[in-house]
Amino acid sequence: MQIENPLIVQSDRTLLLDVHAPRAEECRAALIPFAELERSPEHLHTYRLTPLSLWNASSAGFSPEDAVNVLKDFARYDVPQVVLAWITETASRFGKIRMIADSDYCSTTKENSVASKTEDSINQSQDTMETLFLVTDSFIIFKMLQSTPSLNKFIFPIPELLLKEKNLPPLTENEKNFAFGLKLADRGNIKYELLKLGWPVKDEVPMLPGEPLELSLKPHTLSGQTFSIRSYQKNAAEALVGNKGPGTGFGTIVLPCGAGKTIVGMLIMNMLQTNTLIVTTNISAVHQWISELLDKTSLLPEDIAEYTGEEKDIKPVTVATYQVLTWRPNKDANFPHFQLFRKRSWGLIIYDEVHLLPAPVFRVVAELQAIRRVGLTATLVREDGCEGHVFSLVGPKRYDVPWKDLEKTGWIASAECIELRIDFPSTEEDILYTTATQRQKHRRASENPAKTSIVLELVKRFPEDKIIVIGQYLEQLKVLATVLNAPIITGSTPTSERDLLYGRFRSGEINILVVSKVANFAIDLPDASMAIQVSGTFGSRQEEAQRLGRILRPKDRISRFFTLITRNTVEEDFGSNRQKFLAEQGYSYKIIRYNSPSDLDEITQALPCNIQGGK
Numbered sequence: 001m002q003i004e005n006p007l008i009v010q011s012d013r014t015l016l017l018d019v020h021a022p023r024a025e026e027c028r029a030a031l032i033p034f035a036e037l038e039r040s041p042e043h044l045h046t047y048r049l050t051p052l053s054l055w056n057a058s059s060a061g062f063s064p065e066d067a068v069n070v071l072k073d074f075a076r077y078d079v080p081q082v083v084l085a086w087i088t089e090t091a092s093r094f095g096k097i098r099m100i101a102d103s104d105y106c107s108t109t110k111e112n113s114v115a116s117k118t119e120d121s122i123n124q125s126q127d128t129m130e131t132l133f134l135v136t137d138s139f140i141i142f143k144m145l146q147s148t149p150s151l152n153k154f155i156f157p158i159p160e161l162l163l164k165e166k167n168l169p170p171l172t173e174n175e176k177n178f179a180f181g182l183k184l185a186d187r188g189n190i191k192y193e194l195l196k197l198g199w200p201v202k203d204e205v206p207m208l209p210g211e212p213l214e215l216s217l218k219p220h221t222l223s224g225q226t227f228s229i230r231s232y233q234k235n236a237a238e239a240l241v242g243n244k245g246p247g248t249g250f251g252t253i254v255l256p257c258g259a260g261k262t263i264v265g266m267l268i269m270n271m272l273q274t275n276t277l278i279v280t281t282n283i284s285a286v287h288q289w290i291s292e293l294l295d296k297t298s299l300l301p302e303d304i305a306e307y308t309g310e311e312k313d314i315k316p317v318t319v320a321t322y323q324v325l326t327w328r329p330n331k332d333a334n335f336p337h338f339q340l341f342r343k344r345s346w347g348l349i350i351y352d353e354v355h356l357l358p359a360p361v362f363r364v365v366a367e368l369q370a371i372r373r374v375g376l377t378a379t380l381v382r383e384d385g386c387e388g389h390v391f392s393l394v395g396p397k398r399y400d401v402p403w404k405d406l407e408k409t410g411w412i413a414s415a416e417c418i419e420l421r422i423d424f425p426s427t428e429e430d431i432l433y434t435t436a437t438q439r440q441k442h443r444r445a446s447e448n449p450a451k452t453s454i455v456l457e458l459v460k461r462f463p464e465d466k467i468i469v470i471g472q473y474l475e476q477l478k479v480l481a482t483v484l485n486a487p488i489i490t491g492s493t494p495t496s497e498r499d500l501l502y503g504r505f506r507s508g509e510i511n512i513l514v515v516s517k518v519a520n521f522a523i524d525l526p527d528a529s530m531a532i533q534v535s536g537t538f539g540s541r542q543e544e545a546q547r548l549g550r551i552l553r554p555k556d557r558i559s560r561f562f563t564l565i566t567r568n569t570v571e572e573d574f575g576s577n578r579q580k581f582l583a584e585q586g587y588s589y590k591i592i593r594y595n596s597p598s599d600l601d602e603i604t605q606a607l608p609c610n611i612q613g614g615k
Contacts, residue, residue, distance in 0.1 A: 007031075007074040011082055014038075015047040018076075027074040032400065033062045034070075034091075049083070052391060054091040055200045059251070059396040060239070064091035095202040097136050097145075097194060099187065100246075132187060132205055133158065134180045141199070142178035148197065154190045155180035187369035191392040200392075204246040208370045210274040210347015213316045216298045217270050227296055229267060230411065233260055236399040237267040240374050244272075249372035251395030252354060254380060256403040257548070258412045261376040262292050265350045268374055269317075270297070274347025277340070278319045279361075281353050282518065283308050283495040284502065286319045289352070293317065307340055310495065314343050326360045338364050349373040354394055355380055365393040413529075415548060415559045418603065420594045421567040425450040433569060445569035446535035447476045454564060455480055455532055457597050459512065462560070465530040466505065469514045472535040477514050480534065486512040493518075533563045536574070560603075567593070 006021030015035055017027060020043065028045070031037075034057035035047040049067075057067065064087050071079045071087075134155055136142055145151055158181045182190055191201045221227050236255065242248030249272075255261050269276050278289055286306055293299050305313035307320035309327075320340060328335050341349075341364050349368065351357055354375025357365070365373075375394040391397075406412045424430045425448075433444045459467060471477050474490055481488035487501050487510060498518075504510045506527065531548070548561050565571045592599055 001077055003076060005074050005076040007071065007076060009071050009075050009077070009079045009083055011080040013049040013083055013086065015049070015071075017045040017047065019043060019045060021076075023074060027070075030070045030074065032402070033057045033060065034067045037402070049087065051090050051198065052388070054087065055094045056391070056397040058091050058094035058200075059202075059247075060398060064088045067091065093198065094200045096138060096141055097134060097199050098202045098204055099182075099191070100133050100135060101205045131181045132184060134182055134190065134201070136178045139178060144199075145180060150193050150197075151190065154186045154193065155182050157181075184370065185367050188365060188367065188393045191369075192389060195388050195392045202247065203250075203369070205370070206246050207249045207372045208345075208347065210272075210371065211316070211345040212273055213275050213303075213347075214273060214298075215270060215303075217266065218296055218298065221295050223295075229263065230260065232401050232406070232411075233264050233267060236264045236401075237271060239398040240268055241271045250374070251398035252375040252377065252380065252390055253398055254377055254400040256401070256406055256412055257378045259401070259406055261352070261378075262289065263296070265352070265374065265376060266293065266297055268350075269348060272348050272372060274372075275316045275344050276318075276348040276350065277344075277346045278317070278350040278352060279322060279325065280319065281356055282321055282323070283310065284498050284518075285352065286321060287495075287499055289319045307337075314340065316344070318344070322356065322358050322361060325364075326358045335360060341368055346371055351375045351394060353377055354390060357390065357394070359389075362389050362393055369393075413557075413559045415561055417548070417561045417563075417589045419563045419565055419589050419591045420454060421565050421572070421591060422448065422450050422454060422594045423567055424448055433566075438570070441570050442574070443473065445566040445571040446471075447473055448564075448566045450566075451476075451534050451564045452479060452483060454594065455534065456483060457600065458530075458532055458562060459484060461600060461603075462530055465511070465557075465560070466508070466527050467512045467530045467532065468528050469512065469532045469534065470516070471514075471533065472517060474516060476534060477516055481514040484512055484514065486510070486514050488514040489518060490516040491518050528559075529557055530560045531562065533561070536563075563589075 004022055006018045006024040006027045008016040008018070010016065015031065017024060017031070019028075021027075031047055034053055035049055036053045037045065038048050039046040054064070054067065058064075067087050068079075068084055071083070134145070136145070145155065146157075158179050187203075187205070191203065194201050217229070218227055232255075236253045240249070240251050240253060253261065253264055255264065265278070280286055280289060286308055290304050290306065293304055294301065299317060303316050305311075305315035305318045307314060307318050307324060309321070309324050312324075318340070320337075325337050325340065326335060327337060349371055351365075351373065355377045357375070373394055375390060380390065380397065403412065407414055424433065429444075429449070433441060436444055455469060469477075469480055469484070469486070471480075477488055477490065480486075487504075489498050489501055493501075501510070501513065505513050508527070592602070594600075
C-alpha cells in the first residue's frame with residue numbers, strides 16, 4: 001500500500017483519481033492514452049477501462065504492459081488481479097487478426113502514386129485490388145471466423161497455393177494456413193462486424209495516395225497577422241499521418257471547440273499534398289472552411305469547390321455537407337450524391353464534426369477504406385451509440401487533449417457554467433404542465449414564459465459581453481429576438497443571410513444573436529463571451545459540449561454559459577444528463593435558485609483570463 005499515491009483501482013475497472021494527492025497530475029497524464037474520463041468533480045475523478053479505450057491505445061502503440069505498469073506505479077492499494085488479467089486479455093486481442101494486401105495491391109498503389117487519374121482509371125485501379133486478406137496465427141481464432149454466420153457473407157477461404165503465389169509478407173508458415181480472402185468493398189464492413197464480436201482488426205493495408213496537389217501553409221494570414229501552428233496541433237497531425245506506411249493515415253482527433261481543429265485538418269493536407277474532400281455539417285461551415293483555406297494556405301479560389309444544395313462543383317479541394325450527401329428523392333431510392341466520393345482520386349477525406357456522421361454515410365465510409373481519412377471532433381459522444389462505427393470505419397482515436405489542459409495554457413477561454421432554476425410564472429402554467437403528456441412536459445418547461453424576463457436581465461447586467469441566446473423551439477426564439485431587438489438565425493434563414501449575420505457579429509456591429517440549434521456545430525464566433533441556453537434537445541451531452549464551445553475561443557475575459565431550467569420539471573433531469581459531459585471535462589455548474597434579479601448579485605464581474613500565446 002502506497003498511501004500517498006493518487007489512484008484507486010477497483011475490480012469493476014473504474015479508476016478513482018484523488019486530485020489532491022502529490023502525483024495526481026502525473027497520473028492523470030499517464031491515464032489519458034488508455035482510460036476514458038467519466039466524471040471530474042472537485043475531489044475525485046472517475047476513469048473507466050473499456051475494450052474500446054484499450055484498443056484505441058493499442059492502435060497508437062500503447063501496449064497492455066504499459067497500461068498495467070501505469071496502474072501499478074500510481075495505485076494506492078494493490079491492483080485487483082482480475083483487472084490486470086482483463087487488461088492483458090482484452091488489449092492483446094488487437095493485432096491477433098490482421099488485414100493485409102497482396103503484392104498486386106501494393107504494386108498498384110505504387111503505380112497510382114505517380115499518375116493523374118480520371119474517374120475511369122480510378123475505378124479500374126480499384127478493380128485490380130479486388131482481394132484483401134484476413135490473417136491470424138491462431139487456429140482457434142481461424143475456426144471462430146470460419147464458424148461465425150455474420151462473417152460468412154464477407155470472407156471466403158483462400159487455397160494455400162494462391163497464398164504462395166501472392167507471396168504475402170510477412171506471414172509465417174503457420175499463418176498461411178489461417179487466412180481468408182475478402183473483397184475490397186467489404187474492408188470496412190468486416191472490421192465493424194469483428195469489432196462487435198470483440199476482435200478489433202489491425203488494418204495494415206497501404207493507403208492509396210490520391211492525385212497530387214501542391215499546397216503550403218502561409219506565414220501570414222490575408223489580414224497580415226502571423227500564422228503559426230501550435231504544438232498540440234502539430235502533434236495531432238503527426239499522430240494521424242505517422243510514417244505514411246501501412247496502419248497509418250486514418251483515425252480520429254479529439255480537440256475542444258476553439259482549439260483549432262480546422263487548422264489541424266489543413267496541416268494534414270499540407271503533410272499529404274493530395275486532393276482532399278472535406279465533409280461538414282452545413283453550408284455556413286462549408287463557407288467557413290473555404291475562407292480558412294484561402295486565408296491560411298497557398299490554395300487559390302480556382303482550387304476549391306463547394307458541393308452543397310446551392311452549388312455542386314468538384315475541384316482538387318471540395319467541401320461538401322452531410323446533408324447533400326444523404327439526400328435522396330424518396331426513402332427507397334439510392335443516394336445520388338454518394339458519387340462525389342468517387343468523382344476524383346481523393347487522397348484524403350476529412351470528416352468534420354465526425355460525431356455527427358450520418359448513419360447512411362457509414363456505408364460509403366466502409367467502401368472507402370483505401371483512402372486516408374481523419375475525423376475531427378470535440379467529443380466522441382454519440383447519442384446513437386455508434387462510437388464503434390467511428391472506430392472501425394473512420395479510425396481509432398489518434399490524439400486527444402483534455403479541455404482543462406488547453407484552458408490552463410490559454411489556448412481556450414476560461415468558462416463559468418451557471419444554471420438558473422426558475423418557477424412557472426403562474427399557477428395556471430403549473431397546472432398545464434402537470435396535466436401534459438411526457439413529451440409535452442419537456443416543451444412546456446422549456447418554453448416557460450418566465451425565461452424571457454431573465455434573459456433580458458442577464459443582457460442588462462453584462463452590457464460588455466457578446467451574447468448568443470440559443471434554444472430549441474422557434475416560437476420561443478422569435479419572442480426573445482423581438483424583446484431583445486436582436487437578429488435571429490434558424491434553419492429557414494437563407495445561407496447568405498446567416499453568413500452576413502455571423503460576419504456582423506464577428507465584427508462587433510451586433511452584440512446579441514439569437515440562434516436555433518443550427519449554430520450548435522462548426523460555426524466560429526471567436527468573440528462570443530456569453531451563451532444563454534433557454535432550451536435544449538432533451539438530455540444531449542453532445543449538444544451541451546458544442547454549445548459551450550461557441551464561447552471558448554481565447555479572449556481577455558471569462559466566458560459565461562447560462563442555462564435556464566424550470567424547477568421541479570423534466571428539464572432538471574435532462575439538464576443533469578447534459579451537464580455530465582461538462583463534468584467529465586472538469587467544468588462545474590453553479591446552481592442559483594432564481595426568484596428575483598437580486599439573486600444574480602453573487603455572480604461576479606468578469607476578470608481577465610490568463611492568455612499565454614494569444615488567439
